[in-house]
Amino acid sequence: MSASEMALVAKDVRKTFTRNTGERIEALAGISLQVRSGTLTALVGPDGAGKTTLLRLASGLVLPDSGSLEVIGKDVASHPQDVQNRISYMPQRFGLYEDLSVQENLDLYADLHDVTRERRQEVYPRLFEMTQLGRFKDRPAGKLSGGMKQKLGLACTLVRSPKLLLLDEPTVGVDPLSRRELWEIVFKLVREEKLSVIVSTSYLDEAERCERAVLMHAGQVLDEGKPDEITARAEGCCFLVSDLNGASARSLQARIFSLPGIADAVPEAGRVRVVSKSATQELSVELDGVRLQAEAVKPRFEDAFMILFDRIMSDQRRAADPLGSNQTSNGTETVIEVRDLVRTFGDFTAVDHVSFDVRRGEVYGLLGPNGAGKSTTFKMLCGLLPATGGTLKVAGANLLTAGAKARQKLGYVAQKFSLYGQLTIDENLEFFASAYGLRGNDKKDRIRTLKQQLELDQFSGLPSGQLPGGFKQRLALAAALLHRPEILFLDEATSGADPLARRQFWGRITALSESGVTIIVTTHFMEEAEYCDRIIILDAGKNLAEGTPVDIRALAETNDDAAPTMDQAFIAIVEKERGKRKETAG
């Protein structure tokens, strides 16, 4: 095979960074990789695996310490400009100008890349058609939803037909509907324009749909091949446990996950999907002396991923100590009551007569596409935004007007890291502990316990703004749990987290809910809805469906698709509702 057929050839590439603290981090540890032209390749792996570094090296933004890296037949280190002229790179946070309109942003990037007038006339209509942003040409980019922003970012990188497109986690914080639309654009580009695309992602179902997947870990390639081939490595390892002996899928899953010989266990439609470390005829899982019945099922890409990672990871991830206090949960008392909640901004109705109840000890999920009104509802619940109409009670009070005592009962983890970035882990925890009235030994004990449970002991002296993403999220959780809240609000807490970190996170949430803490979450990951006791799906401010994950799946069941995934169920429900609305409108 000649070199020109390769979009990217990496030979023993190494790259080391030095942190402010003097710590050296080996982002790429001698990686070798070949990516053929005209293919769609996914880079998957946990945070810190080196995915972003590899993409940045390929785009010539940073130079490798050693090894050689050729992109479209050119050595990046010696011809960075040549390479940059022929590729497009879309970083995790693409630089859109929020005050400029969609059209102006596009023009700006066209100007920056010297795209001729004729070429623009040819490309713009195609980009607008592809991204369906044509209707929003005059809207400022800052007013677009997360999904639309990503589409605009993609359009901006495509104004000058590149040979190779590098996408760094393009779907983080994007809802399933927009995610699907974004991927359709990428597929089309590869199919029709023979574009080479390398995309890093933490969604394994996305990697599954690519032509090739590269599993990265600690700056090296762990495995690579067609997703089918990788999935096949989990053949004979996957089982579904349907008889739960009365336990909830979530808590059973957490207990199975910590058993030896098990690589993964996740709740799925009220049952538990179990992946054993090695292929076996029959899964033998015993809990409390009871043997669980399990039927073998077809493996998925994610199962293979978990098996591969289980082999190299130590057992640290299994440490899922209970985090909460040992309150007894009674499960019938209503702690959150929302009736006919309405919130309007001008003539736009963000939340439209939404009602629901949450009982003590429940894990309750708020789901919906970007702009569905999840965050607005969330803010009203936390007392950060007044409601236009309706009533809401959290622990018996409206938090907007209630005094300090009512707010003492809740913990809040915001969507983006919102602790003091200049302060260290200890200083932040100290502040929030005092803020909630903890003092003396009690304060010291709580801080120590949470630091230990959430593994925050390293990096103690580093300003928390410089912590790696996963640590920030754990620190935010620790700060919210210091005062033993009865109710925990988690807004998109796992956005951008890798599959391993997400399991760890949900292990903690499960432990908390078992100790009686009520948990309200918003999430974009539909498989995470499986961890919830009940979920509500919102779109355009309206309640579309509410119930257990099993109920919700049942709503989307059709004759030809008997077992929809949560993702498919969600898309089906939202699209059905949108279709109905169009009919009544037309």
Add this chain to the structure above:
Amino acid sequence: MLASLFRVLTLIRKELLVILKDPKSRASLVLPPILQCLIFGYAATYDLNTVPYALVDLDRSATSRELISKLEGSGIFQRQGTLVQVEQAASLLNNQKIVLVIVVEREFERQLASGGPAAVQLIADGRNSNTSGVAQGYANSIIADFTTEWRSRQGLPAPGVQVTTRSWFNPQLETRWTMIPSLVGTITMMMTMMLTAMSVAREREEGTFDQLLVAPFTPTEIMIGKAIPSMIVGIVQASAILLVALFWFQIPFAGSFLTLYVGLALFLAAAIGFGLFLSSLAANMQQAMILCFMFLMPFMLLSGLMSPTDNMPEALQYATMINPLKYAISITRQVYLEGAQFTEMLPDMIALIVIAAVTMPISAWMFRHRLN
């Protein structure tokens, strides 16, 4: 009550930690005020040390030469040209080579001797009214001195009315003496208003403000927790400027430090109240910064720092009433230079209390009710 106190202390501790943790930000709180004070002290002065001028001596007598040597003997007037005709001065004035033309008219000596009106014409550059006014003043007083002296030498009676001016509190009439004490208020207001407004706006931008609102803090506690650290910073800055005034510029302090510091504390409360109010209007740091500048400029112009507020149009005089800096300058000048008593400063202090008592509760209310 006790719990509330603890929460406020927690906030103050956090705020000071955030402000003072970084050595760079620590330095940026004390060095710029001192630097600004030094720059103002040397640069912002109306005193003239040299007056470049052109001479047109039409009399060419012994007396006119004596007058000119007296002028130049002062060391202030420096001749840039000796002209034959007044018209020649135009280009020199135009090019700003000189600020003054002194014309000794014909018959100067004779008229003086005869007791009649002897004429010396001063032509000044009116484009720079301040400088030329001062230069004219210097020339006038030297010429008046000369006349008196000359007449007594000739055995003639002195002119009927002699005006002797002496300025109290600042005998040399040095601009620096009135400028530096005023800077205590001016500089600390710029720094503390910005610091307060930006710290709230940053918390809003970074989401930590939501975190505070979700915690058991009441808006009043948050407000106090923001105001007190800024006040501490303001008091330290004011003290630094006072030290520069006392020991670098050696301007004698006439009043009581207690009165001055009570006044300063009230002034800072009012200025920070404004900062908090502006921050409650702003959604992000950029807006907070723009709002601060929008208010700081008029506050400085309408403060009496550069020109007395009494000379302003009536409408503007009413506007100066909500300006904390006006009262601060009044207090610092009077206490520092005149040694004014506490009771004399009460009206100013009450005005500052009123400003703080209005701005602070409004901003506390806005913290929670601000609609996004």
